[in-house]
Each structure stands twice: as structure tokens, then as C-alpha cells.
Amino acid sequence: MKFRSLQRDGEVATATPPTVEWTAAGPQLPEPGQLLTRRQVALIRSVREAVEPCAADLPRFFYATLFERYPDVRDLFPAQLDVQQDRLLRALLLIVELVDDPQHLAEFCANLGRDHRKFGTVTEHYAAVGECLLATLEHFAGPAWTPEAAAAWVAAYNTAAQVMDSAAIEDAQHRPAVWHATVVGHRRRAGDLAEITVRTDQPYPYTGGQFISMDTPWWPKTWRYYSPANAPRPDGTITFQVRAVTGGRVSNALVRRATVGDMVRLGPPLGELRIDPTVPHKVVCVAGGTGLAPIRALVEQAVLDGSQRPIDLFVGARTLEELYDLDDLYQLAQRHPWIAVRAAVADEQTADSGDQLLTALAQNGPWLHHDAYLAGPASMIVSVARLLRRGGMPLERLYHDPFVSLDEVDQP
Structure with a gap:
């Protein structure tokens, strides 16, 4: 060529x-x-x-x-x-x-x-x-x-x-270019967020922590990336947590128009975020907003992989209503004592969970000998990464959304 x-x-x-x-x-x-x-x-x-x-x-x-x-x-x-x-x-x-x-x-x-x-x-x-x-x-x-x-x-x-x-x-020799999937569950959650569950027409191999592109019938060929909120299940269903963002054509269609029976298309899974069960370091996970989806899937995958690396999971939310997954996470922690879950809810006067999340993280440290997995808004990821770096965590132990840059983390 x-x-x-x-x-x-x-x-x-x-x-x-x-x-x-x-x-x-x-x-x-x-x-x-x-x-x-x-x-x-x-x-x-x-x-x-x-x-x-x-x-x-x-x-x-x-x-x-x-x-x-x-x-x-x-x-x-x-x-x-x-x-x-x-x-x-x-x-x-x-x-x-x-x-x-x-x-x-x-x-x-x-x-x-x-x-x-x-x-x-x-x-x-x-x-x-x-x-x-x-x-x-x-x-x-x-x-x-x-x-x-x-x-x-x-x-x-x-x-x-x-x-x-x-x-x-x-x-192309061993898998399709796209998978057709049927919406089998659609549940509105907090505010402008929906939990959407699909089942593909043929097996869809992925691991918890990866992300997937989705194409919808309302905006054809307009692919958007979403992270599954679960590790692979025996029944083959995949759940996504989608927030309808202002001006977001696909997200608004999925949250406000999609119903059970609708068809979507999925591209191949991408990303290599995974908690390696053979690595000896402890793990700290930090999730904000819909960033909880990949972090939850990541932790579930660690369970499936037989990992028993101690995991401290911090979840930040703007309101108590947004912590609808918390009970499931606590139950997961009860079944697997090496998992600890902590939640940080925004102060009513600030309506921002960022400060509370950073405070909780700082109070429960130090984390310099841990591997860190971060998912959520870019500003949250950068703030958390900066806190962990100042606490001595090497940059190579920070794993995060590939669409977020940490180039300025070490700058004052």
C-alpha cells in the first residue's frame, strides 16, 4: 500500500x-x-x-x-x-x-x-x-x-x-463488525439518567472496565461511547447508565425515547482497564456520576477473575438519589470482605460532591502504594489524580478514562 x-x-x-x-x-x-x-x-x-x-x-x-x-x-x-x-x-x-x-x-x-x-x-x-x-x-x-x-x-x-x-x-476473520442488540430493560433513575439493558443477537465478548460504542435508530451512524455497568453475565445482558446531556442527541434519545423492544447496534469493545489479579498492590477506585458504571464493572470483573486484591471504592454523587447503586455495592462488599465502599454526597450549599470526595479520599489515605482506577467527569479525574500524585503515587499506577488527559496533573 x-x-x-x-x-x-x-x-x-x-x-x-x-x-x-x-x-x-x-x-x-x-x-x-x-x-x-x-x-x-x-x-x-x-x-x-x-x-x-x-x-x-x-x-x-x-x-x-x-x-x-x-x-x-x-x-x-x-x-x-x-x-x-x-x-x-x-x-x-x-x-x-x-x-x-x-x-x-x-x-x-x-x-x-x-x-x-x-x-x-x-x-x-x-x-x-x-x-x-x-x-x-x-x-x-x-x-x-x-x-x-x-x-x-x-x-x-x-x-x-x-x-x-x-x-x-x-x-474480520473471527468476529462481526457490529452486534445487533435489543433493549430488554429501560428504567429511569435519578433525574436525567436512565439504566438501559440490552441483549445482543450473538455472544458479545468483553471484560468489565471496557467501553463500547453504540449506534441508535434515531441518529443513524452517530456512534457514542458508553461503559457497561456490569461484568459479563450468564444471560448475556449488558446494562448501560446513560445521562441525557444538554445538546446530546444520542443520550437524550436513549434516555427519553428508547423503550423495550428497540434495536441498537454495538461496536467492538475497547479499552484495557482491568484489575490484574496477579499484581500485589492494593487498589483504590474513585467514581463520580456515570463514572460509577465502568468502576462497578471493573470491581465485578475482579470478583469473576478470582482476585482478592483489597479494593477501597469511593463514590461521589450530587444527591442521595444518585446513589441508587449503593445497596448493590454494599451487598457485593458483604459477600467479598476485601472490598470496602464509601460514599461522598454533595453539601447542600455547594451542590458539588468534588470537595467531599477529595476530603474522604484524603482522610482514608495514604494511597502511595496502591493502584488507582478513576472514572467520571474530567475535572474530577484530574483533581483526584492531583491529590494522589501529591501523596506520592507514581503516575504509572493511575488508570483512568482514555479520553481524559493527565498532562497537567503535576503542575501547580
Whole structure:
């Protein structure tokens, strides 16, 4: 597979992707020195820095170019592209950050390739996307877009596309691109939150702590990610806790319109959040809002795995009404004494459980020898991570929502 940049001053930058070896552990790329040179990595990042001031315009230009040159691919995308545009930029930035880390780049791109099967992506689409991505970068990068920089970007994109396509082809050999699921339970909970239970048309393999994309009939092809609130059950049902957010098309449809009997589609499970039963460290889990769903599933999975690592679970909520899962969690703790559950409810005057949660966490520490698992609003995750870091917890023992960045945790 080869991709070309736009012609510039009579030159065309081309690159052939490195060989990707596939093993039981996944795609294996060459060592860093065989993948991209330091000069190429520096050029790729210089282009990223040059286009950063235009971050809001870059996705719009890319999609306009893609649909103009390849109108047939428009049907793969939802009618409203707002969220999809943001995802493109996030994926692009992650690939740039990983260009000198071949193994993590391979893992990220392999997961991306498997997940893109649900959109109907096929091998031919990667060339079209590569062409339009390079055209977009050239449009916004200005003087930073030299023939040498273009060649470096071609090499990086070739590598990412090769891994994505290989992972998708391999994945298609043993599981579907999507699973059809029937809503078998719909229960309104606190305020704008609903508990929705589905059953898939065929076995859906996942582990507690992963997250799943969902497509609904009300907003076709508008995939949204939700975390199951349970580890795998014998009856195959999966429960999601969905809050109707302001302006959220899919979440509002699921909470206010979905009923038993409706059909949804699920993409493949993603994420590697799991409490390893073989690790000796104790565990502290902190959940806020609907972040309780993945944390509860994570703890249930630890039980299924036979882990007996001591777990301290802290749950933050704005009101007592939002703690509807608390009785079930207490019962789980009674059956498994190595689990302890504590709740922090917002002060009536502040209507914010953040301070109470941090106070409870600080009072029951120290946690420097624990592994920490965090889920909830981004601001909560950052605040809790900062508290744990100041208490001496190493950054590598903090596990959290992959969509939240902890880059600024150690800053004052």
C-alpha cells in the first residue's frame, strides 16, 4: 500500500510502509530507528505545531476535501459531523505523539482499525483519507510543509494505515463488525439518567472496565461511547447508565425515547482497564456520576477473575438519589470482605460532591502504594489524580478514562 503527498515544486513525496509482523500479542513494528528517524519525527511534530493555531478549521477542511474528491464515502458518515470532526483531530494528535513509540503506535492504530470496521471502512478508503489528510496539512502548515516534511508524514501515515488495515482484516476473520442488540430493560433513575439493558443477537465478548460504542435508530451512524455497568453475565445482558446531556442527541434519545423492544447496534469493545489479579498492590477506585458504571464493572470483573486484591471504592454523587447503586455495592462488599465502599454526597450549599470526595479520599489515605482506577467527569479525574500524585503515587499506577488527559496533573 502506498500513499502520495501533493506535488510540490516538481517533487512527489512517497514512502513505503514498514513490514508489520502479526503475532498472538498483536502487530509488531520495527524498532524506533527502523521506523522513523529523529529528523522525520521532528519534522512531523513541527508540522503539527504549525497547524495547531488552526485546529478548529483543520477538520472541516479535511472533510470538505474528502467529500469533494471522494463523494461515495459520504454515506459512511453521520449527517451531523461535529463530534466526528473532533475525533479526527484527537486521533491525529495521538498518532503524532506516538510516532517515536512503535509498540504503542501499533496498539493504538490496531484498535482504531478494528473499531473502524463498524463504519464500513475498507482498504481502499485509507488511500483516500491519506491523500486528503496530506492536502489539509499542506493547506494549513505554510512554510513548515516542505518536501522533506511531506515525506515524513507520508511515512507516518503509511505505518498507521498499514496497521489499521491489517488489524481490521485479521479481526474480520473471527468476529462481526457490529452486534445487533435489543433493549430488554429501560428504567429511569435519578433525574436525567436512565439504566438501559440490552441483549445482543450473538455472544458479545468483553471484560468489565471496557467501553463500547453504540449506534441508535434515531441518529443513524452517530456512534457514542458508553461503559457497561456490569461484568459479563450468564444471560448475556449488558446494562448501560446513560445521562441525557444538554445538546446530546444520542443520550437524550436513549434516555427519553428508547423503550423495550428497540434495536441498537454495538461496536467492538475497547479499552484495557482491568484489575490484574496477579499484581500485589492494593487498589483504590474513585467514581463520580456515570463514572460509577465502568468502576462497578471493573470491581465485578475482579470478583469473576478470582482476585482478592483489597479494593477501597469511593463514590461521589450530587444527591442521595444518585446513589441508587449503593445497596448493590454494599451487598457485593458483604459477600467479598476485601472490598470496602464509601460514599461522598454533595453539601447542600455547594451542590458539588468534588470537595467531599477529595476530603474522604484524603482522610482514608495514604494511597502511595496502591493502584488507582478513576472514572467520571474530567475535572474530577484530574483533581483526584492531583491529590494522589501529591501523596506520592507514581503516575504509572493511575488508570483512568482514555479520553481524559493527565498532562497537567503535576503542575501547580
